[in-house]
Amino acid sequence: MAATIDELAACPDPSSRPDPIAVLTAQATSRVADLIPVRNARMAATPFTFYRGAAAVMAGDLAATPDSGVTTQLCGDAHLSNFGVFNTPERRMIFDLNDFDETSPGPFEWDLKRLAASFVVAGRGNGFDAVTTRDCAREVAKSYRRWILASVQQSTMECWYARIDVEEMIAAVGKMLDTSTEARTVKGLKKARHRNSLQALGKLCVFDEHGDPHIRSDPPLLVPVHELFGDHHADMVAERIGERIEEYRANLPDYIRALFDQFTPVDFARKVVGVGSVGTRAWIVLMRGQRGEDPLFLQLKEAQRSVLVDHVPTAPYPNQGQRVVEGQRLLQAASDLFLGWTSGFDENGEKRDFYVRQLRDGKGSVVVEALNPAELTLYARLCGRALAQAHARTASRHDIADYLQSGKGFARAIADFAETYADLNAGDHSAMTTEIAEGRLEVHELA
Incomplete structure (x- = not known):
């Protein structure tokens, strides 16, 4: 039976989950052995870097919670650092998802939950208060819902060709940015344009x-x-x-x-x-x-x-x-x-x-640690829109829209999940650092 919107807030009980370190260790068996200590070091650096590397852990957690029953093609690893800018074949710079290693069909909200929780984890890492981090998770969900509902008013081909053009985006949101932020954004885009x-x-x-x-x-x-x-x-x-x-x-x-x-x-x-x-x-x-x-x-x-x-x-x-x-x-x-x-x-x-x-074709991404609360909130809206437009390219957009209109409180449920999952992630990161401190996981520290 499909979960209600309120039930999307559910997170797995920490005591009933598989050991996250065991999940990561099992995943490492198919990889280059001498690089696993590098992976451990990168993941252990912060709760956010752990989150980035723990897609396998979260996949099991999502599967253990009620789902919408609405399937679409998923990115599979839609955290905020897997969005960015790049050049199209027509040499236009756009903003979109840029990592698809885990892509697969699945419940549409799994992408959204991974994205929303990544904002809570990243915001906490930046020292932002609970109100700000929850607002970011809500903005992800609200923006996603807004753009999915808009997509069903568009033709199939309009949805297919929808994109976020960077120059148009900067022109539209420039008035929402202070002078220093706008200058930093433009500088970053110029740098990305020359990454070839x-x-x-x-x-x-x-x-x-x-x-x-x-x-x-x-x-x-x-x-x-x-x-x-x-x-x-x-x-x-x-x-x-x-x-x-x-x-x-x-x-x-x-x-x-x-x-x-x-x-x-x-x-x-x-x-x-x-x-x-x-x-x-x-x-x-x-x-x-x-x-x-x-x-x-x-x-x-x-x-x-x-x-x-x-x-x-x-x-x-x-x-x-x-x-x-x-x-x-x-x-x-x-x-x-x-x-x-x-x-x-x-x-x-x-x-x-x-x-x-x-390897490089105008690719660039935000430096998460450099964002202030207002910038992170604005970025949450942008990522929510990009994810919605990605899902709207599939035949599932009408079913997703119907589900989103089946009840109230969607943004609240996603934010509740994101906050609880960020707590789980913090515990998993702590467990990893303990394993390293006690010599059970090897790390290769890099300058």
Whole structure:
């Protein structure tokens, strides 16, 4: 039976939950063992960084609570740091969801609950009072509800093409920002606009005596393939990465393949990314254009099973990279021109699935720790809108709207959940730091 709106406030009893550290430890068994201490260190830094890495923990918690019964395609990890700006193929900068590693069908409110709770956790980390953090959670829910209800008044194609254009957004909300905030926002957007392959070339590469670029070494976060393995083994791994790239190329549409074929791979490296993703295989590929002065950086990121699949019925994809790509294309207003998927065997001979994208293409995100209460509240409304527009691209928007109109108190219920879950998360973070202090979890601290 579908939960009432009031029942969406329910959180699992702490005493009845699986041990969160055991959940994370089990998840680590499929990852690169020498990177798990890096993941532990990143997660243990603050309650918010723990929250970012604990999507598997929260998936189990959400599955243990009443749900709406209304299924849509989920981002699966819709916390506030997984939203940001990026360039569309038409070279417009938009704001949207930008991480789909856990995408899967599921109850629509699971995305919303993860988003709302992330604002409470982040706001507490910034030292904001309980009134402010609860207001942020309420604004997420109110904005989501407002934009979902608006979507059912639009045509299917209007919903599909809806997007948050950054320049229009700044013009619209500029009057709500003080001068220093607006200046900081514009500066951040200019910085993001220049985060491209050419900028990455200067930051991630060194040049030999002939002027040829090579990916630099900064272990354990960035390690060229020939430094990571012995010479013979490194050649084999590089060959396998090359095979993955060839399979990826074969999956591209003809017109994108014609563009891709103007570049040649010249170097590979393992790059540690994010918080929750640390330990999954992630390779970056330096490619050069026909004249050698035209860099393109691609990222091959391992796609494992979504943390949601043990809790929701879903048709399996033959390739987990394809699952990520198809979910992203459905939910995101505009996706990377080079988005695609591949598979292949890793250094141990095990088959792995990957999705491929540009490493940098105008990507940028807010520095959560730098936001004041008013800015965090405004950001909550923006993320709620972006999530609603993502869900509204699916056929579920009418069912979601009907559910949202089935009773009162939706924002209150989501805020109640978010506050209670933030308490659970704080306890889980404390448990992790205790495990580290008592030597049961290894950490690799980074400067």
